[in-house]
Amino acid sequence: MKKIGITTTVPTEVLIAAGYTPVDLNNLFITSDEYYKYIDIAERDGFPKSMCAWIKGIYGACLENNITEIIGVTEGDCSNTKVLLEVLKSKGVKGHPFAFPHCHTRESVKREISKFMDNFGVSLEKVEKVRQEINLLRKDAIRLDKLTYIDEKADGFENHLFQLCLSDFDGNMEKYGEFLKEKINQIEKRDKNPKKLRLGYLGVPPMQGDLHHFVEKFDARFVYNEVQREFAFPRAIEAENIFEQYYDYTYPYDIEYRLKDILEQVKLRKLDGIVHYTQAFCHRAIEDIILKEKLDIPVMNIEGDKHNSLDARTKLRLEAFLDMLHDLKS
Structure with missing residues (x-):
């Protein structure tokens, strides 16, 4: 199964049904013996010191572990994820945005997950x-x-x-x-x-x-x-x-x-x-x-x-x- 990175919990049921193995980049980052190296990679590439270490660690973990595809939660998690996807795209990483809608209605959640399923071609x-x-x-x-x-x-x-x-x-x-x-x-x-x-x-x-x-x-x-x-x-x-x-x-x-x-x-x-x-x-x-x-x-x-x-x-x-x-x- 092909690996796909995630920036936080997403509907993994959809990814597994589509034949992917989800990899939580947070866990990959923080459990590494060289976790600080991932932060250094991001800062060398221009990420500011005054930015959340998790975002920088996710970036470094993604590149160092050859993750070529990623799901970024652009609403309902970190406000920096949208730009993170853009930077990773410039490095050759394919990004898929996913949103937990701020309005939080049953209809809006169903709409976002349905779009997610359509994106990965699963029923x-x-x-x-x-x-x-x-x-x-x-x-x-x-x-x-x-x-x-x-x-x-x-x-x-x-x-x-x-x-x-x-x-x-x-x-x-x-x-x-x-x-x-x-x-x-x-x-x-x-x-x-x-x-x-x-x-x-x-x-x-x-x-x-x-x-x-x-x-x-x-x-x-x-x-x-x-x-x-x-x-x-x-x-x-x-x-x-x-x-x-x-x-x-x-x-x-x-x-x-x-x-x-x-x-x-x-x-x-x-x-x-x-x-x-x-x-x-x-x-x-x-x-x-x-x-x-x-x-x-x-x-x-x-x-x-x-x-x-x-x-x-x-x-x-x-x-x-x-x-x-x-x-x-x-």
Whole structure:
């Protein structure tokens, strides 16, 4: 199957039905041992220092891994993606735009996904068949999530990583399905390991891969990873079709729509506090204002830029925030 890069979660059901293997360029970038090299490639080619590291990393990962075709989400994700597609086109990479419509109506979502299917020459029947196959993996992701916030056996990083990888199934849907089942079987055999503080993580997945492990040192755990959970589509099984599934997907739409699900999860998971992650130079950072107004539990904002581990200042701030939460709970 031919590889096709994606800049964020898109209707992968359509791509798989069309004979493609989707590759999440974010994952390709941030899991690389030489992740900083991808940023350097972009900056050498003229990307400004004052631009999101994710965009620069996606650019470098695309060129260095010989990805010749890419889906760019031009509405509902990063505001720089449209120009990214134009620059990649000048480098010989074929780009396909896809939009999660800002107006967020069932009709508009159906129209965009129908255009997407037409672009790749696949029928709704074929797409729905693939969707049902993927839903088997999504059932396992739901089980993994429950092993975190109900059974208290999976840790926050496992919850983060294994749901995140459902954006592209780590390059192979069948193998990832087997891998996920094996991991769940291992986790189910563990003893219960509760933490005193139950945390929620809001925002795009972090640049810093050590965040989830760091908080566990302070008797705390992320039992809710908002966007990672959305990448796993926990409500897809109940959706009548692909149009309903992507209408119900919260990440690309306005903060008010996202908040409905966030508020439900805060209550369901009995959260003590929230860490809201924002990326430097990203427009989504402004959403922190609304989140702190609407949520009735403490919220701490941390910002990432180029580094893939927590700096000393952020560690101190996190430790102070967790100390405060422990005091409040006591």
